[in-house]
Amino acid sequence: DTEVTQTPKHLVMGMTNKKSLKCEQHMGHRAMYWYKQKAKKPPELMFVYSYEKLSINESVPSRFSPECPNSSLLNLHLHALQPEDSALYLCASSQTKSGGRNEQFFGPGTRLTVL
Amino acid sequence: GIQVEQSPPDLILQEGANSTLRCNFSDSVNNLQWFHQNPWGQLINLFYIPSGTKQNGRLSATTVATERYSLLYISSSQTTDSGVYFCAVLSGAGSYQLTFGKGTKLSVIP
Numbered sequence: 001d002t003e004v005t006q007t008p009k010h011l012v013m014g015m016t017n018k019k020s021l022k023c024e025q026h027m028g029h030r031a032m033y034w035y036k037q038k039a040k041k042p043p044e045l046m047f048v049y050s051y052e053k054l055s056i057n058e059s060v061p062s063r064f065s066p067e068c069p070n071s072s073l074l075n076l077h078l079h080a081l082q083p084e085d086s087a088l089y090l091c092a093s094s095q096t097k098s099g100g101r102n103e104q105f106f107g108p109g110t111r112l113t114v115l
Numbered sequence: 116g117i118q119v120e121q122s123p124p125d126l127i128l129q130e131g132a133n134s135t136l137r138c139n140f141s142d143s144v145n146n147l148q149w150f151h152q153n154p155w156g157q158l159i160n161l162f163y164i165p166s167g168t169k170q171n172g173r174l175s176a177t178t179v180a181t182e183r184y185s186l187l188y189i190s191s192s193q194t195t196d197s198g199v200y201f202c203a204v205l206s207g208a209g210s211y212q213l214t215f216g217k218g219t220k221l222s223v224i225p
Contacts, residue, residue, distance in 0.1 A: 031211075037156075041217075042201055042203075042215030042216065042217060042218060043158070043213075043215060045212050045213070048211055048212075050211075055211070056211065056212075088156045090156075090158065101146075101163070102145070102146050102205060102210075102211070103146065103148060103160070103163040104148065104203075104213060105160060106150070106157070106158035106159075106160075108155070108156065108157045109156045109157065109158075111156065
């Protein structure tokens, strides 16, 4: 059983909608990540949070807005998305951002369709 | 940045067969992980193996860090082994970004 959970599993939204993806980890990790994965491609890093502070933003458009309410929760707020943003969105966590055993564990993902 | 190459890109096996998947990387690594992505998209951790050999049931992995490659062995394959296998590495001091290979798509047929 995964210890990183994500909701919802599937999401369909229009280009004018506002929605949020949620991620929770139960492993006491201090780093959390959002990845985007298009079909037949590997995951691509979007954001990194370390100790609840945004550490890395990989030049992601502002229509994606991350939020880390506490060390075990990570949200991704979506607004005015485009059809090309349709993808699988994966959340991951690790003990720390870098150094030591930085093994990342992934949630089951949210499959997003933008109409 | 570091380059990660996986081979073969596609593999079709009869149930019960064995296979070897390969991951080559272009620089020294701090972390190497093997994942299995099932048809529903879940990325499942198989091994954390920056060096050495590990075994878990029918799966085993070996990383030879000095020669910059890792191998994933699947024995007695089952249909539930189908999916995409990714190798991902962290390289460099203070590194945080996993660099993924393009994956090997495995199809196990009955």
